[in-house]
Amino acid sequence: MGYPDFFEDTGLFLALRERLAYALPDYSDHHYLIAFSGGADSMFLAYFFIWLRKRDSLSFSLAHFNHQLRPGMDEEESLLLNKFAADWKIPYFEETADVLGLAKERKAGIEEAARFARHAFFVKLTDRLKAELKTDKVLITTGHNLDDLCETIILNLGRGTGPSGLSSMPYFDGSIIRPLLILEKERIRQFLDEGQLSYFLDHTNESPVYLRNRIRHELLPLWEEILGYYPGQQLFSLSENLRVENEALKEIAAEIMRKLLLEDGSLNLHNLQQYPQGIYYRIIQAWLSDIHGHPAPISRRSFSKLEKKLRELPARAEYHIGRGKAIKIQNWRLVFEKISKNRKD
Numbered sequence: 001m002g003y004p005d006f007f008e009d010t011g012l013f014l015a016l017r018e019r020l021a022y023a024l025p026d027y028s029d030h031h032y033l034i035a036f037s038g039g040a041d042s043m044f045l046a047y048f049f050i051w052l053r054k055r056d057s058l059s060f061s062l063a064h065f066n067h068q069l070r071p072g073m074d075e076e077e078s079l080l081l082n083k084f085a086a087d088w089k090i091p092y093f094e095e096t097a098d099v100l101g102l103a104k105e106r107k108a109g110i111e112e113a114a115r116f117a118r119h120a121f122f123v124k125l126t127d128r129l130k131a132e133l134k135t136d137k138v139l140i141t142t143g144h145n146l147d148d149l150c151e152t153i154i155l156n157l158g159r160g161t162g163p164s165g166l167s168s169m170p171y172f173d174g175s176i177i178r179p180l181l182i183l184e185k186e187r188i189r190q191f192l193d194e195g196q197l198s199y200f201l202d203h204t205n206e207s208p209v210y211l212r213n214r215i216r217h218e219l220l221p222l223w224e225e226i227l228g229y230y231p232g233q234q235l236f237s238l239s240e241n242l243r244v245e246n247e248a249l250k251e252i253a254a255e256i257m258r259k260l261l262l263e264d265g266s267l268n269l270h271n272l273q274q275y276p277q278g279i280y281y282r283i284i285q286a287w288l289s290d291i292h293g294h295p296a297p298i299s300r301r302s303f304s305k306l307e308k309k310l311r312e313l314p315a316r317a318e319y320h321i322g323r324g325k326a327i328k329i330q331n332w333r334l335v336f337e338k339i340s341k342n343r344k345d
Contacts, residue, residue: 012183012191013051020179023172028052030137032060032177033126035118036092038081041143043199044188045180049141050088059133060141061091063125065118067099077200095121126175144169144178146232147185151215153235167243184232185216253282254290265291267334280307284327284334292336294325 036042049060085092103113129138156165171181224230260268288294306319318328328335
């Protein structure tokens with residue numbers, strides 16, 4: 001298939017390429033596994049990588065996950081996406097899953113079940129490509145844009161989040177890259193419409209039933225009307241700055257944690273208490289995840305309850321952290337323990 005005329009001179013693609021090179025200096029050495037739904041974002045992303053392939057000879061593939069939530073429409077969509085990939089000679093992968101059945105099986109909401117299934121698909125496919133291509137440089141590549149970032153920050157802000165929640169959608173985190181995070185949704189659609197490039201419209205993105213949609217269609221325009229500017233770039237900078245600072249604090253906390261770590265895997269509680277709360281919290285998080293493999297972070301609210309017990313320092317105390325695990329205080333040590341289902345307190 002021939003390249004569209006705008007491929008020869010597009011400042012937008014050049015700006016995206018410059019940001020990609022800034023985040024990943026050896027970007028052309030990687031293989032990019034694009035999450036491909038056929039919507040405006042993923043279609044724009046596909047065209048951007050077609051342009052990059054022509055310019056920099058990099059490799060990429062498209063991966064579509066069929067949720068089976070729209071009988072008839074899903075099948076038609078899959079056929080068109082497969083044809084697009086074939087026309088442009090792009091490797092294409094697809095997986096179909098019964099998300100409704102999975103939601104019932106996991107006793108979870110449909111959105112949560114869909115996220116779980118998509119994540120499993122992309123992780124499995126990434127591992128497969130690494131083996132086939134004989135490289136570790138395979139990145140999951142998503143079409144998240146600046147509007148998505150704004151919505152996520154505002155939603156998390158409303159939940160009382162800390163620095164991690166305000167920087168939870170980074171441009172690049174080592175395994176996932178989001179090349180469109182600096183672009184507004186309107187700019188993406190404008191580019192596609194001007195180039196007469198087709199894409200699928202997901203009408204659920206317009207429904208006020210979903211809180212995220214109300215933030216996009218009501219709150220953000222109101223912000224712009226009252227304050228006179230769209231907050232995207234400011235929130236992007238906020239997120240990036242917090243991410244850098246949060247990562248630095250995590251590294252400092254992990255280093256301190258290893259100095260406090262005793263041979264039996266417990267923590268020296270006496271020395272732990274000399275640190276301020278922000279570091280104290282991260283030291284315990286690092287201890288739980290790095291030493292004991294507990295993946296779920298403790299919420300700030302739960303940590304406040306735990307800290308109260310630690311500050312009181314009873315001779316013995318126990319605090320349950322979920323998933324059948326607990327933190328115990330024993331002889332000025334902080335001990336991690338798996339709780340037996342048959343244990344009687």
